[in-house]
Amino acid sequence: MADKKLILELENITKIFPGVKALDNVKLEIYEGEVHALCGENGAGKSTLMKIISGAQEYTSGNMRYQGKNVKFSSTKEAQELGISMIYQEFNLIPHLTVAENIFLGRYPVSKRGIIDWKKMNQDAIDLIAKVGMNISPKKLVKDLSVAEAQMIEISKCLSINSKVIIMDEPTAALTDEEIECLFDIIENLKKENIAIIYISHRMNEIFRITDRVTIFRDGKFINSMLTKDTDHDEIVRLMVGSDLTNLYPKRDYVRSKEVVFEAKNIVYKNSIKDVSFKLYKGEILGIAGLLGSGNILLSKLLAGYYGDYDGEVLIKGKKAKIKNPAQALSKGIFVVSDDRKNEGLVLVRNVKENISLASLKSIMSNGLLSDKKDMEMSKKEIDKLNIKVSSPHQIVGNLSGGNQQKVVFGKMLETNPEIIFLNEPTRGIDIGAKAEIYNIMHELTKQGISIVLITSDLPELIGMSDRGLVMREGEVAASISKDKLTQENVLSYAAGAGGVE
């Protein structure tokens, strides 16, 4: 890096939240034109540091130098004006405004008299959206976008700001491969323009594909910083987790049971699901892949009664079942882990304990009343089992890092004693150590006879965990793939509608 200029330098940054020391004397050096990976477990302090750099949060103590000058931002605007912008980990879009407005929020193109130039704004938005390889009308409301589309809009928004440093906090967590490729192209171009990128992701392969250097944090402390080409997967994981991680995926030796626990026949829903049928065997992990808009996530929620009635038939253990609402699904042992944990999974303003027991209040009752003791025991059990990082079960869920929030959802799911689980993007935004734990839990669950439908855009995960795969395309099952033929090429090819690759 001798030929590159240092653009951003942080020294001894400490950030204290009520009850938590999120950052403890950390440092970070960013050079022009480099892609710099920031790695660390959930809650290691990555997002917090990024928010400090982008002016969204203030730091408790330390020193920040940008382009050789000491700076301390008190708003994101100040940072933006100096050329630092950020794609936040959580969505920062306004649901009832249009795509174009969201992109230009706070920086609307205005005429001389201060009047917003809608025409220009929409035109500019079209160009920016095209730049990220999407085709979305700028007049569409953001609330009508899918999660991945929304993420791409976040990216466009960030690109519309003239920046020298761009921070991307888990930009790919909600994307499928197609959009990820597009993002990587964009990153390559930015690099050519000598723009520095700080890149956070829990997907190791991405780190090695696009980053030049990597910095590792653990528990709010700086651990190490090195050239990506000088290190390897195992070393990064060891530095992140603090110990070796040998196998990410458990070794599955599933032999198909004779018992079909769940069967969907000719499911039809509006124009989105067209005649889908599949079977799920006892103890099986069935992966359902599909590109954006293929309907796989919708299907799972539909079957769990999220949207009321639909056409078609469902058999649970051979018996006809009509599930019209989530309560009925739960009573039949079906639980769906939503891909949208903030809106559909958690009550963010309540504490960990209450969230874990929410779907199984019956089991913390004694004599018809909620028992504090049982409630505590339940959450302690899940906190231990899932290794959730919390200061106490009374901690507000909204203050947890995303990965730990996801584990809370898992805890809640486990406590309902489900027999059939639909997992939507179960490891989105989860660190590699936690991923391994979750895979292990899935494995254990199936050994106890629980069946899992795994819906994920993370293909290695789908392939690593599934005993069988379905590929959905435009609301239909395009292919059913057995374990031995379950490869990335095959899945992608079916998903794109091209038939299998042998």
Next chain:
Amino acid sequence: GQKANDTSKEDDNSKDGGTKQIKIGLSMNTLNNPFFVDVSNGAKKGAKDNDVELFVTDAQNQPSKQQTDVENLLQKDLDLLIIDPCDSDAIVAAIETANEKDVPVITIDRAAKGGEVVAHMGFNAIHSGNIAGEYLVDVLNGKGKIVEIMGIMGTNVAQDRSKGFNEIVDKTEGFEVVATQSANFDRAEAMKVMENILQANAEIDGVYAANDEMALGALEAIEAAGRLDEIVLIGCDAIDPSLEAIRGDKLEATIAEPPFFLGKNAVLMGLDYINGKEIEKNIILDSTLVTKDNVDDIVTKEE
């Protein structure tokens, strides 16, 4: 509780009436108070007896609502409009609107400060306050600790009654006003206010509540505190329950401004005007002090 179905009966009358029926509008300042409910009942009686179609509105003590009410009433080809104004100033605009449409206006209860009115009929609220003050001077021999409970602050009656009462109190040297509070003409609120006043004042000799509703509320508080004997209480309006309380030696006095006859006479006078008879321009009805001595002679309404 007797139900209000007079209006529907009137409608029936209007339908079999062969000749063109006389239409009179009555814009009331409020109907949330028994006094004014009686005004409108009297008017209804007067209208019913003479086969007049009467339209009543309730301004809920808001001058602007009353303006709206009058405008809406004027859309109906009235022969005459009777207004019980929320406020003397604010009603002028509404009266002028009626003048423009050549609809004659009679004001009742409270006079307007402008516009053309064919007649006014009412009580003198300041005078009524005077009577209350004078009564307390009489029974307390001009000496003692006095409490005043006012009506809805900022409304005309409340202002005038208070003014009249204080005219007397101010010139009575032996009187000390220990509390002046408002209870919005409301019984429950008066009870609460009186409870608090009783807590603060070990000695109270006389209480003036600006209407009987508040007097009855204050009475509840005084009775519960066991101080009925030491306090002289006077209300205003002479509504039935307070007459009852006077008979039962709980309330000392009230002031009769029989609202029923105000309403009835206003309609009768309006009819006279419509029929081309001479009418008096300004009629002030008598306010009479009601005590145990004359409580049984007081006629406040007719069936």
Next chain:
Amino acid sequence: MKKLGLKLLTKYRTVSVLVLILIIATCLSNSFLTFNNLLNVIRQVSIIAIIASGMTFVILTGGIDLSVGSIVAISGALSAYTLLNTNSVVLAIIVALIVGSICGAFNGIIITKGNLPPFIATLAVMTFVRGFVLVFTNGSPIAARMKAYNFIGKGYLFGIPFPIIILIVVFAIGFFILKYTAFGRSVFSIGGNREATRLSGINVKRVETLVYTISGLLAGLTGLILTARLGSAQPTAGKGYELDAIAAVILGGTSLSGGQGAIIPTVFGALILGVLDNILVLIDVNPFASDIVKGFVILLAVLADSKFKSVSSKLDE
């Protein structure tokens, strides 16, 4: 030690603000800090506090109930009417409670089935019910005089005014329900995230309907107490109580956006308002000016509350 004190102070913010006001009130008037006056204040406050306890449930779910004032009037009127016509105290009590519950349930049903914004739905019901009261009473009070009946509003048990006892029982039950029943737990969680709660298998609409029913029931109870106290049902009873009740809930620290709060502080919120009314009369502030003082003190109270809150989050560090 000092830190612990500060911590307690800020954790019990509403109480702290109340105590502050109590101290000031004591300095301002000799009559204030007497046993009798305190009982007097609490008895007066019980009216708003009981309504506010139901309102706490509603607000915790993220809703609002503007109809409580009108429900107070209708249940009082029908209760008095029943008493007058049947001479049965028991029946009169039952009528008040049932009428309140029915109005509340009606709120709940139109809001959940019709998918209506609670603000406008309960505003419509408020108007509607008030009209019904006026028609029913023909605008005149209905007398309700019978010893046993009036006891509910005026009586004493063990030297304590009966309304205060009702108040204590209501809050104890409310606290218990929120803390120890699945229903109570759902109330919080619906306010925090309605969809996530529904997806957790909880019948959100039923809980919401129940919450409005409780609010109605407690407004009915208040109507009963008020009528029993006055010995008369007023057609104008309860006007404006909704705003006082909501203010008490918010002063108690419960968030209008739902999901966060507690019921016990609500009673202190109501006490802040009640003590204010009391002391303003005790020191005989000019009634015209008393609104100025009242508005000002409420403002100071919420400001203090907000200050305490930020101090308390700093103390956690």
Next chain:
Amino acid sequence: MKKLGLKLLTKYRTVSVLVLILIIATCLSNSFLTFNNLLNVIRQVSIIAIIASGMTFVILTGGIDLSVGSIVAISGALSAYTLLNTNSVVLAIIVALIVGSICGAFNGIIITKGNLPPFIATLAVMTFVRGFVLVFTNGSPIAARMKAYNFIGKGYLFGIPFPIIILIVVFAIGFFILKYTAFGRSVFSIGGNREATRLSGINVKRVETLVYTISGLLAGLTGLILTARLGSAQPTAGKGYELDAIAAVILGGTSLSGGQGAIIPTVFGALILGVLDNILVLIDVNPFASDIVKGFVILLAVLADSKFKSVSSKLDE
């Protein structure tokens, strides 16, 4: 074609409900659908509608302003006082607008700087300002009679009542601001997601302060019109206007939780309420019963609105 019709109907839900009510009103009374009566209704409505336009801004940011009614009174009173003492119409107008703006700005500042819930903060200001009006006027109205001044409330321009012209101008400006200025867009975005808006570099607190100032300014304007119309400033003026204004905004389809809505439908929401008042008098509904009818119709209106909404979301699919 039919679908297009249905789509328009549901897109303009508030108008559709209003038209429905207009048709019914026309059937019920001959006097209703006359040019004079319609002008009459709109002029009456202008009072609430202008306040409601400011309230729309506030509600779009997710806030609420309960103080508007009191602001109407204080600006009316000070305006009348100025007129009486200076005989200057211009000064009287300026005073009304400035007083309104100052009160509104005060709301905005305490809410943003003090981090207070808007409901309780504006409730306190409502009480405070009302007390101030009472003290200032000593409880009595202040006459305001001068031709040029009264023109604002009673005059006609091109045969149209002047308040209606003000109404149109206010809504046109409001529409323009919300659609074509960065400030207007921030109003929506704060209501949609306050934190995200902050992170986008928008000065959220400044926008919020401005929004309450606008609401205060328009309440001041309303106080001016009302005083000019009545020829007198009432100490009780504007009581309860806050609820009517909020109802108009919600009937106009703007969501109380913020971020969603529009200003033009607010005027139709206000018209629904105004036409209701008008027709109830025209067909001579017993004033006691009129609240029943009014509550009932508001309920039907929101139910229809909610129905239209669900139809429209189905049509989108």
